[in-house]
Amino acid sequence: MGNYLLEIRDIYTYYDKIAALKGVSLNLQKGEIVAIIGANGAGKTTLINTISGLIHPAQGRILFENNVISGMPAYKIARKGIVQIPEGRKLFPKLTVLENMELGAFSQNNKKEINENIEKMYALFPILKQRSKQYAGTMSGGEQQMLALARGLMAKPKVLLIDEPSMGLAPVLVEKTFQIIKEINAQGIAILLVEQNAKKSLEIASRAYVIETGKIIMTDNAHKLLENDIIKKAYLGEML
Protein backbone atom coordinates (compact mmCIF):
# COMPACT_ATOMS: atom_id res chain seq x y z
CA MET A 1 0.00 0.00 0.00
CA GLY A 2 0.94 3.61 -0.38
CA ASN A 3 2.55 3.59 -3.77
CA TYR A 4 -0.48 4.10 -5.90
CA LEU A 5 -1.09 7.20 -7.96
CA LEU A 6 -4.79 6.99 -7.24
CA GLU A 7 -6.32 4.88 -4.55
CA ILE A 8 -9.96 4.42 -3.74
CA ARG A 9 -10.70 2.88 -0.38
CA ASP A 10 -14.10 1.44 0.31
CA ILE A 11 -16.30 4.28 -0.88
CA TYR A 12 -20.06 4.56 -0.60
CA THR A 13 -21.87 7.13 -2.72
CA TYR A 14 -25.56 7.90 -2.46
CA TYR A 15 -28.19 9.63 -4.55
CA ASP A 16 -30.56 10.79 -1.84
CA LYS A 17 -30.95 7.59 0.17
CA ILE A 18 -30.11 5.15 -2.59
CA ALA A 19 -26.58 3.79 -2.64
CA ALA A 20 -25.01 3.80 -6.10
CA LEU A 21 -21.59 2.71 -4.85
CA LYS A 22 -21.41 0.20 -2.01
CA GLY A 23 -17.88 -0.17 -0.80
CA VAL A 24 -15.81 0.23 -3.93
CA SER A 25 -12.03 -0.08 -3.67
CA LEU A 26 -9.60 0.17 -6.52
CA ASN A 27 -6.26 1.61 -7.43
CA LEU A 28 -4.28 2.96 -10.32
CA GLN A 29 -0.53 2.99 -10.72
CA LYS A 30 1.65 5.34 -12.73
CA GLY A 31 1.56 4.64 -16.44
CA GLU A 32 -1.28 2.15 -16.31
CA ILE A 33 -4.50 1.83 -18.22
CA VAL A 34 -7.07 0.32 -15.93
CA ALA A 35 -10.48 -0.55 -17.33
CA ILE A 36 -13.75 -0.55 -15.45
CA ILE A 37 -16.38 -2.63 -17.11
CA GLY A 38 -19.98 -3.05 -16.15
CA ALA A 39 -23.50 -2.96 -17.48
CA ASN A 40 -25.60 0.14 -17.89
CA GLY A 41 -26.51 1.51 -14.46
CA ALA A 42 -23.79 -0.42 -12.62
CA GLY A 43 -22.32 2.76 -11.14
CA LYS A 44 -19.40 3.51 -13.49
CA THR A 45 -20.22 7.17 -14.05
CA THR A 46 -20.98 7.57 -10.38
CA LEU A 47 -17.54 6.21 -9.59
CA ILE A 48 -15.86 8.61 -12.03
CA ASN A 49 -17.84 11.56 -10.71
CA THR A 50 -17.02 10.63 -7.15
CA ILE A 51 -13.31 10.61 -7.97
CA SER A 52 -13.70 13.97 -9.72
CA GLY A 53 -15.47 15.42 -6.69
CA LEU A 54 -18.71 16.23 -8.48
CA ILE A 55 -20.38 13.96 -5.96
CA HIS A 56 -18.94 13.33 -2.53
CA PRO A 57 -18.75 9.86 -1.02
CA ALA A 58 -20.62 9.37 2.23
CA GLN A 59 -17.96 6.95 3.44
CA GLY A 60 -14.50 5.89 2.42
CA ARG A 61 -11.52 7.80 1.12
CA ILE A 62 -9.89 8.67 -2.13
CA LEU A 63 -6.16 9.32 -2.19
CA PHE A 64 -4.12 10.92 -4.91
CA GLU A 65 -0.34 10.76 -4.61
CA ASN A 66 -0.96 9.63 -1.03
CA ASN A 67 -3.04 12.70 -0.10
CA VAL A 68 -6.73 12.52 0.69
CA ILE A 69 -8.76 14.27 -1.99
CA SER A 70 -12.26 13.03 -1.19
CA GLY A 71 -14.34 15.92 0.08
CA MET A 72 -12.42 18.49 -1.95
CA PRO A 73 -14.38 20.60 -4.44
CA ALA A 74 -14.28 19.35 -8.01
CA TYR A 75 -12.35 22.29 -9.40
CA LYS A 76 -9.51 21.70 -6.92
CA ILE A 77 -9.31 18.03 -7.80
CA ALA A 78 -9.14 18.96 -11.49
CA ARG A 79 -6.32 21.40 -10.75
CA LYS A 80 -4.36 18.59 -9.09
CA GLY A 81 -4.22 16.82 -12.43
CA ILE A 82 -7.12 14.39 -12.20
CA VAL A 83 -8.98 15.23 -15.35
CA GLN A 84 -12.27 13.76 -16.45
CA ILE A 85 -13.43 13.32 -20.01
CA PRO A 86 -17.11 12.98 -19.33
CA GLU A 87 -19.67 10.61 -20.73
CA GLY A 88 -21.36 12.19 -23.75
CA ARG A 89 -18.38 14.60 -24.27
CA LYS A 90 -20.09 17.51 -22.47
CA LEU A 91 -18.38 20.13 -24.57
CA PHE A 92 -19.30 23.79 -24.37
CA PRO A 93 -21.45 23.80 -27.50
CA LYS A 94 -21.74 27.59 -27.87
CA LEU A 95 -18.02 28.09 -27.57
CA THR A 96 -15.62 27.54 -30.41
CA VAL A 97 -13.37 24.52 -30.75
CA LEU A 98 -10.38 26.65 -29.82
CA GLU A 99 -12.16 28.19 -26.83
CA ASN A 100 -13.04 24.71 -25.60
CA MET A 101 -9.39 23.78 -25.71
CA GLU A 102 -8.37 27.00 -23.98
CA LEU A 103 -10.83 26.25 -21.20
CA GLY A 104 -9.25 22.84 -20.83
CA ALA A 105 -6.07 24.74 -19.99
CA PHE A 106 -7.85 27.00 -17.47
CA SER A 107 -5.64 25.84 -14.60
CA GLN A 108 -2.46 26.42 -16.63
CA ASN A 109 -0.77 29.79 -16.46
CA ASN A 110 2.08 29.57 -18.90
CA LYS A 111 0.75 31.18 -22.09
CA LYS A 112 3.60 29.95 -24.23
CA GLU A 113 3.17 26.39 -23.06
CA ILE A 114 -0.59 26.57 -23.62
CA ASN A 115 -0.03 27.66 -27.21
CA GLU A 116 2.48 24.87 -27.72
CA ASN A 117 -0.05 22.39 -26.37
CA ILE A 118 -2.71 23.70 -28.71
CA GLU A 119 -0.32 23.06 -31.60
CA LYS A 120 0.30 19.56 -30.24
CA MET A 121 -3.44 18.92 -30.19
CA TYR A 122 -3.74 20.15 -33.75
CA ALA A 123 -1.02 17.72 -34.73
CA LEU A 124 -2.76 14.87 -32.91
CA PHE A 125 -6.22 15.82 -34.21
CA PRO A 126 -5.80 17.72 -37.50
CA ILE A 127 -9.57 18.14 -37.84
CA LEU A 128 -9.57 20.46 -34.83
CA LYS A 129 -7.28 22.87 -36.58
CA GLN A 130 -9.63 23.12 -39.55
CA ARG A 131 -12.58 23.61 -37.23
CA SER A 132 -10.94 25.84 -34.64
CA LYS A 133 -13.32 28.79 -35.14
CA GLN A 134 -16.44 26.66 -35.37
CA TYR A 135 -18.86 26.18 -32.48
CA ALA A 136 -18.19 22.87 -30.78
CA GLY A 137 -21.87 21.99 -30.85
CA THR A 138 -21.91 21.96 -34.64
CA MET A 139 -19.37 19.15 -35.00
CA SER A 140 -20.05 15.49 -35.62
CA GLY A 141 -19.94 12.94 -32.82
CA GLY A 142 -16.48 11.70 -33.74
CA GLU A 143 -15.07 15.20 -33.97
CA GLN A 144 -16.63 16.05 -30.65
CA GLN A 145 -14.96 13.07 -29.04
CA MET A 146 -11.60 14.20 -30.43
CA LEU A 147 -12.22 17.66 -29.01
CA ALA A 148 -13.23 16.21 -25.65
CA LEU A 149 -9.94 14.32 -25.53
CA ALA A 150 -7.99 17.39 -26.62
CA ARG A 151 -9.72 19.57 -24.06
CA GLY A 152 -8.84 17.07 -21.35
CA LEU A 153 -5.22 16.85 -22.46
CA MET A 154 -4.88 20.64 -22.43
CA ALA A 155 -5.02 20.42 -18.63
CA LYS A 156 -1.77 18.43 -18.60
CA PRO A 157 -3.38 15.59 -16.62
CA LYS A 158 -1.57 13.09 -14.45
CA VAL A 159 -4.64 10.88 -14.46
CA LEU A 160 -7.33 10.80 -17.12
CA LEU A 161 -10.74 9.47 -16.20
CA ILE A 162 -12.41 8.61 -19.47
CA ASP A 163 -16.10 7.78 -19.40
CA GLU A 164 -17.53 5.82 -22.35
CA PRO A 165 -15.42 7.40 -25.11
CA SER A 166 -16.78 5.07 -27.79
CA MET A 167 -20.42 5.74 -27.02
CA GLY A 168 -22.40 6.59 -30.15
CA LEU A 169 -19.44 6.39 -32.50
CA ALA A 170 -19.18 4.53 -35.79
CA PRO A 171 -16.89 1.42 -35.66
CA VAL A 172 -14.03 3.11 -37.52
CA LEU A 173 -14.05 5.97 -35.03
CA VAL A 174 -14.25 3.56 -32.10
CA GLU A 175 -11.07 1.96 -33.38
CA LYS A 176 -9.40 5.34 -33.76
CA THR A 177 -10.49 6.51 -30.31
CA PHE A 178 -8.96 3.47 -28.62
CA GLN A 179 -5.81 3.92 -30.67
CA ILE A 180 -5.50 7.50 -29.44
CA ILE A 181 -6.12 6.49 -25.85
CA LYS A 182 -3.23 4.07 -26.17
CA GLU A 183 -1.02 6.83 -27.57
CA ILE A 184 -1.96 9.20 -24.75
CA ASN A 185 -1.08 6.52 -22.24
CA ALA A 186 2.25 5.93 -23.98
CA GLN A 187 3.15 9.50 -23.10
CA GLY A 188 2.99 8.55 -19.43
CA ILE A 189 -0.54 9.55 -18.48
CA ALA A 190 -2.34 7.02 -16.31
CA ILE A 191 -5.84 6.23 -17.47
CA LEU A 192 -8.94 4.94 -15.80
CA LEU A 193 -11.16 3.85 -18.64
CA VAL A 194 -14.86 3.23 -18.24
CA GLU A 195 -16.49 1.40 -21.10
CA GLN A 196 -19.46 -0.67 -22.06
CA ASN A 197 -17.36 -1.86 -24.95
CA ALA A 198 -15.62 -4.35 -22.68
CA LYS A 199 -13.69 -6.16 -25.38
CA LYS A 200 -11.94 -3.11 -26.75
CA SER A 201 -11.12 -1.70 -23.35
CA LEU A 202 -9.77 -5.01 -22.05
CA GLU A 203 -7.55 -5.17 -25.11
CA ILE A 204 -5.77 -1.94 -24.29
CA ALA A 205 -5.88 -2.12 -20.49
CA SER A 206 -3.34 -3.80 -18.25
CA ARG A 207 -5.85 -4.52 -15.49
CA ALA A 208 -9.58 -4.27 -15.08
CA TYR A 209 -12.31 -4.16 -12.49
CA VAL A 210 -15.80 -5.48 -13.05
CA ILE A 211 -18.53 -3.47 -11.37
CA GLU A 212 -22.07 -4.70 -10.78
CA THR A 213 -24.79 -2.73 -8.97
CA GLY A 214 -22.30 -0.55 -7.15
CA LYS A 215 -19.86 -3.30 -6.15
CA ILE A 216 -16.59 -4.53 -7.59
CA ILE A 217 -17.27 -8.19 -8.23
CA MET A 218 -14.01 -9.14 -9.89
CA THR A 219 -10.56 -7.78 -10.70
CA ASP A 220 -7.70 -9.27 -12.66
CA ASN A 221 -5.22 -8.71 -15.43
CA ALA A 222 -7.03 -7.61 -18.54
CA HIS A 223 -5.89 -10.50 -20.71
CA LYS A 224 -7.04 -12.97 -18.08
CA LEU A 225 -10.45 -11.36 -17.96
CA LEU A 226 -10.66 -11.62 -21.73
CA GLU A 227 -10.29 -15.39 -21.27
CA ASN A 228 -12.65 -15.61 -18.32
CA ASP A 229 -15.82 -17.55 -19.09
CA ILE A 230 -18.10 -15.47 -16.91
CA ILE A 231 -16.80 -12.26 -18.45
CA LYS A 232 -17.06 -13.68 -21.92
CA LYS A 233 -20.66 -14.54 -21.36
CA ALA A 234 -21.79 -11.44 -19.47
CA TYR A 235 -19.73 -8.67 -21.06
CA LEU A 236 -18.19 -9.84 -24.28
CA GLY A 237 -21.37 -11.22 -25.74
CA GLU A 238 -19.72 -14.50 -26.68
CA MET A 239 -21.64 -17.73 -26.84
CA LEU A 240 -19.93 -20.50 -24.99
Add this chain to the structure above:
Amino acid sequence: MFIQQLINGLTLGSIYALIALGYTMVYGVLLMINFAHSEIFMIGAYIGLWALTAIPAFASFTITGFIITFLVVLLFSGLLAVSVEKLAYKPLRQAPRLSPLISAIGVSIVLQNLIMLFVSNQSMPLPEFKTTRYQIFSAEVDTLQIFIFCFSIALMLLLNLFISKTKFGKAMRATAHSHSVSQLMGINSSSMIAMVFFIGGALGGIAGMLNGMYYGSIKYNMGFFPGIKAFTAAVLGGIGNVKGAMLGGFLLGLIETFSAGYISSQNKDVITFCVLILMLVFKPTGILGENVTEKV
Protein backbone atom coordinates in the same frame (compact mmCIF):
# COMPACT_ATOMS: atom_id res chain seq x y z
CA MET B 1 -39.64 65.73 -33.09
CA PHE B 2 -38.27 62.50 -34.56
CA ILE B 3 -34.66 63.39 -33.85
CA GLN B 4 -35.53 64.65 -30.40
CA GLN B 5 -37.23 61.38 -29.50
CA LEU B 6 -34.33 59.47 -30.96
CA ILE B 7 -31.89 61.37 -28.76
CA ASN B 8 -34.04 60.95 -25.66
CA GLY B 9 -34.63 57.29 -26.47
CA LEU B 10 -30.95 56.53 -26.85
CA THR B 11 -30.16 58.23 -23.55
CA LEU B 12 -32.85 56.34 -21.70
CA GLY B 13 -31.96 53.19 -23.60
CA SER B 14 -28.32 53.43 -22.47
CA ILE B 15 -29.46 53.35 -18.87
CA TYR B 16 -31.89 50.47 -19.46
CA ALA B 17 -29.24 48.52 -21.32
CA LEU B 18 -26.72 48.88 -18.49
CA ILE B 19 -29.25 47.65 -15.94
CA ALA B 20 -30.53 44.89 -18.22
CA LEU B 21 -27.02 43.43 -18.43
CA GLY B 22 -27.10 42.66 -14.73
CA TYR B 23 -30.39 40.82 -14.98
CA THR B 24 -29.36 38.84 -18.01
CA MET B 25 -25.90 37.86 -16.78
CA VAL B 26 -27.18 36.62 -13.45
CA TYR B 27 -29.92 34.72 -15.24
CA GLY B 28 -27.24 33.27 -17.50
CA VAL B 29 -25.27 31.68 -14.67
CA LEU B 30 -27.98 30.97 -12.11
CA LEU B 31 -31.26 30.84 -14.07
CA MET B 32 -32.58 33.26 -11.52
CA ILE B 33 -34.15 36.71 -11.75
CA ASN B 34 -32.30 38.92 -9.32
CA PHE B 35 -35.11 41.15 -8.14
CA ALA B 36 -32.74 43.02 -5.86
CA HIS B 37 -30.86 44.34 -8.89
CA SER B 38 -33.02 47.46 -9.12
CA GLU B 39 -31.91 48.32 -5.59
CA ILE B 40 -28.24 48.06 -6.54
CA PHE B 41 -29.13 50.59 -9.23
CA MET B 42 -30.74 52.84 -6.61
CA ILE B 43 -27.91 52.50 -4.11
CA GLY B 44 -25.39 53.16 -6.88
CA ALA B 45 -26.94 56.60 -7.23
CA TYR B 46 -26.65 57.17 -3.47
CA ILE B 47 -23.03 56.06 -3.47
CA GLY B 48 -22.44 58.51 -6.31
CA LEU B 49 -24.09 61.33 -4.41
CA TRP B 50 -22.08 60.50 -1.35
CA ALA B 51 -18.84 60.43 -3.29
CA LEU B 52 -19.64 63.70 -5.06
CA THR B 53 -20.52 65.63 -1.93
CA ALA B 54 -19.01 64.00 1.12
CA ILE B 55 -15.49 64.35 -0.10
CA PRO B 56 -14.94 68.04 -0.78
CA ALA B 57 -12.24 67.56 -3.37
CA PHE B 58 -14.71 65.85 -5.66
CA ALA B 59 -17.41 68.43 -5.35
CA SER B 60 -15.60 70.77 -7.64
CA PHE B 61 -16.46 68.58 -10.62
CA THR B 62 -13.00 68.21 -11.98
CA ILE B 63 -12.46 65.42 -14.45
CA THR B 64 -10.43 63.55 -11.84
CA GLY B 65 -13.16 63.96 -9.26
CA PHE B 66 -15.62 62.65 -11.76
CA ILE B 67 -13.55 59.62 -12.63
CA ILE B 68 -12.99 58.82 -8.99
CA THR B 69 -16.72 59.14 -8.30
CA PHE B 70 -17.52 56.63 -11.00
CA LEU B 71 -14.82 54.28 -9.79
CA VAL B 72 -16.24 54.47 -6.27
CA VAL B 73 -19.74 53.75 -7.60
CA LEU B 74 -18.45 50.86 -9.69
CA LEU B 75 -16.52 49.30 -6.84
CA PHE B 76 -19.11 49.65 -4.09
CA SER B 77 -22.11 48.69 -6.21
CA GLY B 78 -20.22 45.65 -7.41
CA LEU B 79 -19.25 44.68 -3.87
CA LEU B 80 -22.79 45.22 -2.63
CA ALA B 81 -24.14 42.91 -5.33
CA VAL B 82 -21.54 40.28 -4.43
CA SER B 83 -22.46 40.54 -0.73
CA VAL B 84 -26.14 40.14 -1.54
CA GLU B 85 -25.31 37.01 -3.49
CA LYS B 86 -23.17 35.57 -0.70
CA LEU B 87 -25.68 36.31 2.05
CA ALA B 88 -29.04 35.82 0.40
CA TYR B 89 -28.66 33.55 -2.63
CA LYS B 90 -25.65 31.32 -2.13
CA PRO B 91 -27.05 29.54 0.94
CA LEU B 92 -30.09 28.68 -1.21
CA ARG B 93 -28.13 27.18 -4.09
CA GLN B 94 -29.59 23.71 -3.47
CA ALA B 95 -33.05 24.95 -2.54
CA PRO B 96 -36.06 24.89 -4.90
CA ARG B 97 -35.81 27.55 -7.58
CA LEU B 98 -38.51 29.71 -6.06
CA SER B 99 -36.59 30.23 -2.81
CA PRO B 100 -33.81 32.53 -4.09
CA LEU B 101 -36.48 34.49 -5.96
CA ILE B 102 -38.36 35.16 -2.75
CA SER B 103 -35.07 35.93 -1.05
CA ALA B 104 -34.31 38.49 -3.79
CA ILE B 105 -37.62 40.24 -3.25
CA GLY B 106 -36.84 40.32 0.47
CA VAL B 107 -33.43 41.84 -0.15
CA SER B 108 -35.03 44.42 -2.40
CA ILE B 109 -37.43 45.52 0.33
CA VAL B 110 -34.71 45.54 2.97
CA LEU B 111 -32.37 47.69 0.89
CA GLN B 112 -35.08 50.23 0.08
CA ASN B 113 -36.04 50.47 3.71
CA LEU B 114 -32.46 50.85 4.84
CA ILE B 115 -32.05 53.86 2.58
CA MET B 116 -35.42 55.23 3.62
CA LEU B 117 -34.61 54.86 7.32
CA PHE B 118 -30.98 55.83 7.44
CA VAL B 119 -30.59 58.26 4.55
CA SER B 120 -33.85 59.88 3.61
CA ASN B 121 -37.41 59.12 2.62
CA GLN B 122 -37.48 62.26 0.47
CA SER B 123 -35.94 62.72 -2.91
CA MET B 124 -32.48 64.23 -2.77
CA PRO B 125 -31.05 66.56 -5.38
CA LEU B 126 -27.80 65.75 -7.10
CA PRO B 127 -25.39 68.65 -7.53
CA GLU B 128 -26.12 70.69 -10.62
CA PHE B 129 -24.02 69.74 -13.63
CA LYS B 130 -22.91 72.36 -16.07
CA THR B 131 -24.08 71.23 -19.46
CA THR B 132 -24.03 72.78 -22.87
CA ARG B 133 -26.93 72.42 -25.25
CA TYR B 134 -26.43 71.81 -28.92
CA GLN B 135 -28.96 72.28 -31.66
CA ILE B 136 -29.37 69.48 -34.22
CA PHE B 137 -32.00 70.53 -36.75
CA SER B 138 -35.05 71.11 -34.63
CA ALA B 139 -33.82 68.98 -31.76
CA GLU B 140 -31.65 69.65 -28.75
CA VAL B 141 -29.01 67.48 -27.18
CA ASP B 142 -26.96 68.34 -24.12
CA THR B 143 -23.53 67.24 -23.02
CA LEU B 144 -24.98 65.04 -20.30
CA GLN B 145 -26.96 63.03 -22.85
CA ILE B 146 -23.90 62.65 -25.04
CA PHE B 147 -21.90 61.60 -22.02
CA ILE B 148 -24.47 59.03 -20.89
CA PHE B 149 -24.67 57.50 -24.34
CA CYS B 150 -20.93 57.39 -25.03
CA PHE B 151 -20.02 56.19 -21.55
CA SER B 152 -22.59 53.39 -21.71
CA ILE B 153 -21.47 52.32 -25.16
CA ALA B 154 -17.86 52.29 -23.98
CA LEU B 155 -18.77 50.12 -20.98
CA MET B 156 -20.69 47.72 -23.19
CA LEU B 157 -17.87 47.39 -25.68
CA LEU B 158 -15.50 46.73 -22.82
CA LEU B 159 -17.83 44.07 -21.42
CA ASN B 160 -18.12 42.42 -24.82
CA LEU B 161 -14.38 42.35 -25.17
CA PHE B 162 -14.03 40.86 -21.70
CA ILE B 163 -16.59 38.14 -22.34
CA SER B 164 -15.39 37.15 -25.78
CA LYS B 165 -11.64 37.46 -25.45
CA THR B 166 -10.38 36.98 -21.91
CA LYS B 167 -9.75 33.80 -19.98
CA PHE B 168 -12.26 34.72 -17.28
CA GLY B 169 -14.81 35.83 -19.84
CA LYS B 170 -14.62 32.42 -21.45
CA ALA B 171 -14.79 30.73 -18.07
CA MET B 172 -17.90 32.76 -17.34
CA ARG B 173 -19.56 31.50 -20.52
CA ALA B 174 -18.51 27.96 -19.64
CA THR B 175 -20.03 28.33 -16.17
CA ALA B 176 -23.25 29.62 -17.72
CA HIS B 177 -23.41 26.48 -19.81
CA SER B 178 -22.73 24.06 -16.97
CA HIS B 179 -21.41 24.49 -13.46
CA SER B 180 -20.31 20.90 -13.16
CA VAL B 181 -18.53 20.65 -16.51
CA SER B 182 -16.75 23.95 -15.94
CA GLN B 183 -15.60 22.65 -12.56
CA LEU B 184 -14.02 19.73 -14.38
CA MET B 185 -11.87 22.35 -16.16
CA GLY B 186 -10.66 23.61 -12.78
CA ILE B 187 -13.01 26.58 -12.87
CA ASN B 188 -14.37 27.60 -9.48
CA SER B 189 -17.99 28.21 -10.36
CA SER B 190 -18.66 30.10 -7.11
CA SER B 191 -16.00 32.65 -8.05
CA MET B 192 -17.47 32.96 -11.50
CA ILE B 193 -20.90 33.61 -10.02
CA ALA B 194 -19.41 36.23 -7.71
CA MET B 195 -17.69 37.81 -10.70
CA VAL B 196 -20.98 37.98 -12.60
CA PHE B 197 -22.66 39.66 -9.65
CA PHE B 198 -19.79 42.10 -9.38
CA ILE B 199 -19.91 43.10 -13.03
CA GLY B 200 -23.71 43.26 -13.13
CA GLY B 201 -23.83 45.22 -9.88
CA ALA B 202 -21.14 47.64 -11.01
CA LEU B 203 -22.95 48.35 -14.28
CA GLY B 204 -26.27 48.67 -12.46
CA GLY B 205 -24.81 51.10 -9.92
CA ILE B 206 -23.29 53.22 -12.67
CA ALA B 207 -26.66 53.24 -14.43
CA GLY B 208 -28.20 54.50 -11.19
CA MET B 209 -25.67 57.28 -10.99
CA LEU B 210 -26.29 58.23 -14.62
CA ASN B 211 -30.02 58.13 -14.03
CA GLY B 212 -29.65 60.43 -11.03
CA MET B 213 -27.56 62.86 -13.04
CA TYR B 214 -30.07 62.81 -15.88
CA TYR B 215 -33.12 63.53 -13.74
CA GLY B 216 -31.29 65.63 -11.16
CA SER B 217 -32.54 63.83 -8.10
CA ILE B 218 -32.61 60.43 -6.44
CA LYS B 219 -35.02 58.64 -4.13
CA TYR B 220 -35.15 55.34 -2.26
CA ASN B 221 -37.80 53.95 -4.63
CA MET B 222 -36.18 55.17 -7.86
CA GLY B 223 -35.18 51.63 -8.83
CA PHE B 224 -38.67 50.29 -9.29
CA PHE B 225 -39.64 51.45 -12.78
CA PRO B 226 -36.21 51.41 -14.41
CA GLY B 227 -35.75 47.97 -12.85
CA ILE B 228 -38.94 46.59 -14.34
CA LYS B 229 -38.18 48.17 -17.68
CA ALA B 230 -34.64 46.90 -17.79
CA PHE B 231 -35.88 43.45 -16.88
CA THR B 232 -38.36 43.80 -19.74
CA ALA B 233 -35.49 44.84 -21.98
CA ALA B 234 -33.55 41.74 -20.99
CA VAL B 235 -36.53 39.53 -21.83
CA LEU B 236 -37.13 41.43 -25.06
CA GLY B 237 -33.55 40.83 -26.16
CA GLY B 238 -33.57 37.20 -25.00
CA ILE B 239 -32.85 36.61 -21.31
CA GLY B 240 -29.40 35.19 -20.72
CA ASN B 241 -28.06 36.83 -23.84
CA VAL B 242 -25.65 39.73 -23.30
CA LYS B 243 -26.00 41.34 -26.70
CA GLY B 244 -29.74 40.85 -26.44
CA ALA B 245 -29.84 42.86 -23.21
CA MET B 246 -27.98 45.72 -24.86
CA LEU B 247 -30.25 45.66 -27.89
CA GLY B 248 -33.36 45.28 -25.73
CA GLY B 249 -32.33 48.21 -23.55
CA PHE B 250 -32.00 50.59 -26.46
CA LEU B 251 -35.15 49.29 -28.09
CA LEU B 252 -37.13 49.77 -24.94
CA GLY B 253 -35.80 53.30 -24.47
CA LEU B 254 -36.75 54.14 -28.04
CA ILE B 255 -40.19 52.55 -27.85
CA GLU B 256 -40.85 54.47 -24.67
CA THR B 257 -39.82 57.90 -25.94
CA PHE B 258 -41.44 57.45 -29.33
CA SER B 259 -44.73 56.35 -27.85
CA ALA B 260 -44.52 59.26 -25.42
CA GLY B 261 -43.81 61.65 -28.29
CA TYR B 262 -46.16 60.35 -30.95
CA ILE B 263 -48.96 58.65 -29.11
CA SER B 264 -49.38 59.64 -25.52
CA SER B 265 -46.90 60.44 -22.80
CA GLN B 266 -49.37 59.28 -20.18
CA ASN B 267 -49.72 55.87 -21.75
CA LYS B 268 -46.09 55.29 -22.69
CA ASP B 269 -45.66 52.54 -20.11
CA VAL B 270 -48.81 50.75 -21.24
CA ILE B 271 -47.59 50.86 -24.82
CA THR B 272 -44.13 49.67 -23.83
CA PHE B 273 -45.51 46.65 -22.05
CA CYS B 274 -47.93 45.88 -24.87
CA VAL B 275 -44.90 45.63 -27.12
CA LEU B 276 -43.34 43.21 -24.68
CA ILE B 277 -46.45 41.08 -24.53
CA LEU B 278 -46.71 40.94 -28.32
CA MET B 279 -43.05 40.05 -28.50
CA LEU B 280 -43.48 37.22 -26.02
CA VAL B 281 -46.49 35.89 -27.87
CA PHE B 282 -44.77 35.81 -31.24
CA LYS B 283 -41.20 35.08 -30.18
CA PRO B 284 -41.08 33.86 -26.60
CA THR B 285 -37.31 33.51 -26.58
CA GLY B 286 -36.78 37.21 -27.28
CA ILE B 287 -35.05 38.80 -30.23
CA LEU B 288 -31.68 37.10 -29.88
CA GLY B 289 -32.91 34.29 -27.72
CA GLU B 290 -32.59 31.47 -30.18
CA ASN B 291 -29.30 31.60 -31.98
CA VAL B 292 -27.70 32.52 -28.70
CA THR B 293 -24.02 32.90 -29.33
CA GLU B 294 -23.02 34.89 -26.31
CA LYS B 295 -25.08 33.46 -23.52
CA VAL B 296 -23.36 34.28 -20.30
